[in-house]
Amino acid sequence: MLAFLRIRSVALPAGNIRVLSSKLLSTKNGTDSIGSRSESTKAHYDIIIGGGGLVGTTLAAALSSNPTLADKKVLLLEGAPEFKGFDPAGPYQNRVSAINKNSIELFKSIDAWSHIEAARYKPVKQMQVWESNTDALIQFQHDNFASDVACIIENDLILDAVYAKVKDAPNVEIQNKARIQCVRLPKDSQSQLSELELQDGRTFSCDLLIGADGANSVVRKEMGVDVFSLNYERMGLVATLDLGDDACDNSVAWQRFLPTGPVALLPLTDRLSSLVWSTTNEQAKKLQCLPPNEFVDALNEAFCRQYPRVELADKAVQALNTFFGHNATQHQVQYPPKVCGVKEKSRATFPLGFLHASSYVCSGAALVGDAAHRIHPLAGQGVNLGFSDVRYLVECLAAGAYAGFKLGDKQHLIKYERKCLKKNVPIMLGVHGLHTLYSTDFSPVVLFRSLGLQLTQNLPPIKNLFMRGAMGQ
Numbered sequence: 064m065l066a067f068l069r070i071r072s073v074a075l076p077a078g079n080i081r082v083l084s085s086k087l088l089s090t091k092n093g094t095d096s097i098g099s100r101s102e103s104t105k106a107h108y109d110i111i112i113g114g115g116g117l118v119g120t121t122l123a124a125a126l127s128s129n130p131t132l133a134d135k136k137v138l139l140l141e142g143a144p145e146f147k148g149f150d151p152a153g154p155y156q157n158r159v160s161a162i163n164k165n166s167i168e169l170f171k172s173i174d175a176w177s178h179i180e181a182a183r184y185k186p187v188k189q190m191q192v193w194e195s196n197t198d199a200l201i202q203f204q205h206d207n208f209a210s211d212v213a214c215i216i217e218n219d220l221i222l223d224a225v226y227a228k229v230k231d232a233p234n235v236e237i238q239n240k241a242r243i244q245c246v247r248l249p250k251d252s253q254s255q256l257s258e259l260e261l262q263d264g265r266t267f268s269c270d271l272l273i274g275a276d277g278a279n280s281v282v283r284k285e286m287g288v289d290v291f292s293l294n295y296e297r298m299g300l301v302a303t304l305d306l307g308d309d310a311c312d313n314s315v316a317w318q319r320f321l322p323t324g325p326v327a328l329l330p331l332t333d334r335l336s337s338l339v340w341s342t343t344n345e346q347a348k349k350l351q352c353l354p355p356n357e358f359v360d361a362l363n364e365a366f367c368r369q370y371p372r373v374e375l376a377d378k379a380v381q382a383l384n385t386f387f388g389h390n391a392t393q394h395q396v397q398y399p400p401k402v403c404g405v406k407e408k409s410r411a412t413f414p415l416g417f418l419h420a421s422s423y424v425c426s427g428a429a430l431v432g433d434a435a436h437r438i439h440p441l442a443g444q445g446v447n448l449g450f451s452d453v454r455y456l457v458e459c460l461a462a463g464a465y466a467g468f469k470l471g472d473k474q475h476l477i478k479y480e481r482k483c484l485k486k487n488v489p490i491m492l493g494v495h496g497l498h499t500l501y502s503t504d505f506s507p508v509v510l511f512r513s514l515g516l517q518l519t520q521n522l523p524p525i526k527n528l529f530m531r532g533a534m535g536q
């Protein structure tokens with residue numbers, strides 16, 4: 064019934080939305096009266112960003128530091144309580160991201176990179192990705208590209224860096240515990256405004272509403288765009304791992320494709336690494352509850368265990384290496400450092416899926432980050448795509464403001480969408496394709512993917528092309 068009322072509320076003409084939802088709240092809480100939600104609580108902003116995660120907060124920082132948009136009044140609404148900040152002397156966190164060169168350039172352009180640099184991050188100098196059913200592998204080194212493969216940064220540190228920029232910005236206001244309940248978008252942004260109501264009944268209007276509210280975006284639902292989504296029925300298990308006293312120069316990212324999904328180690332310090340282990344829901348839950356020593360054994364085994372070989376694919380990989388004049392040792396799998404321990408309470412699981420909105424814009428609204436697209440973490444691209452949305456959207460809004468377009472003008476916002484689709488769709492299809500290819504041990508598929516991986520390893524121009532794409536160059 065509640066859901067029905069909410070759906071009905073967005074279909075009503077302007078003005079009614081607030082009253083009907085307030086009625087709903089009063090029914091729900093039994094305390095509120097319609098009259099107490101007076102018009103004086105309804106505030107207007109040029110731009111409202113719904114969702115203050117990594118992408119929404121970075122967008123707010125980027126809008127505030129763009130000189131053409133400096134006169135725009137921006138509101139950032141975040142459903143969660145206020146961000147508590149990041150302690151660079153504190154323990155390492157379990158949520159980290161592999162951040163590519165383009166994203167680092169964005170942080171530099173909004174003067175947030177120095178904040179991260181002064182705290183802590185780990186450059187990845189090399190990467191090895193390998194199979195479990197054959198000897199196929201691919202290795203990347205930073206000297207091939209004259210820059211690091213990626214940087215591993217804790218999510219809360221990124222948030223801390225961009226949050227500091229937003230807090231200092233005179234034209235941006237942040238409201239926490241501000242969960243958007245319903246949205247009403249205009250048919251025509253030339254004459255009408257976007258409106259929204261929070262769970263606590265407060266209402267706002269704006270020229271442009273930006274949905275940065277994650278994969279279950281309320282803004283996207285109201286935009287009425289088609290969404291293609293898949294539940295991978297897999298979880299990503301994260302944890303902070305101790306490599307022990309013997310570890311040194313830990314600067315390699317390791318990823319092995321197991322029959323259940325990829326397991327990856329990302330360096331944090333010489334002694335610590337971060338784990339992203341994508342596996343079946345059942346195994347993820349089991350691994351999360353294992354006693355620490357058993358968990359560490361299972362993890363070490365995952366990197367070293369011999370899985371049933373696909374002989375034909377193995378022979379094909381060897382033949383390919385011989386054809387390119389490499390001997391067996393040149394393309395031999397290296398093994399990651401042995402894991403010695405898992406940090407207490409650092410294990411957590413996240414559901415994995417694929418989602419893509421058919422359109423990122425409509426009159427009066429636009430989507431960024433996971434609200435528009437969500438991908439498997441196997442290539443470490445999800446939030447990097449979100450940061451590239453931020454760059455394209457700010458460029459588009461600045462150009463539009465300069466040329467005299469209204470902020471919510473769909474005809475102008477479409478330019479943002481086109482740029483994003485051109486960048487995001489090939490990466491998303493590539494990542495989804497890899498997930499699909501590696502989700503089976505059907506021999507012809509193993510043969511095909513092993514040859515593809517080894518061919519890429521043997522052909523530096525193709526390898527560099529892939530790597531430059533992943534690095535955001």
Ligand SMILES: Cc1cc2nc3c(=O)[nH]c(=O)nc-3n(C[C@H](O)[C@H](O)[C@H](O)COP(=O)(O)OP(=O)(O)OC[C@H]3O[C@@H](n4cnc5c(N)ncnc54)[C@H](O)[C@@H]3O)c2cc1C
Nearest residue numbers: 114116117118142161243277299432433443444445446447
């Ligand atoms: C295990 C794992 C590992 C990953 N590793 C990488 C990696 O190495 N590199 C990489 O690029 N990507 C990685 N990703 C992907 C990356 O984490 C996401 O793409 C990124 O967090 C999305 O950020 P976002 O701000 O768009 O969305 P979210 O993080 O979902 O943030 C949305 C925000 O909106 C708020 N919100 C939601 N609804 C409302 C509402 N109604 N009203 C107000 N606020 C609301 C939420 O509280 C939240 O703060 C990984 C993902 C997983 C699961």
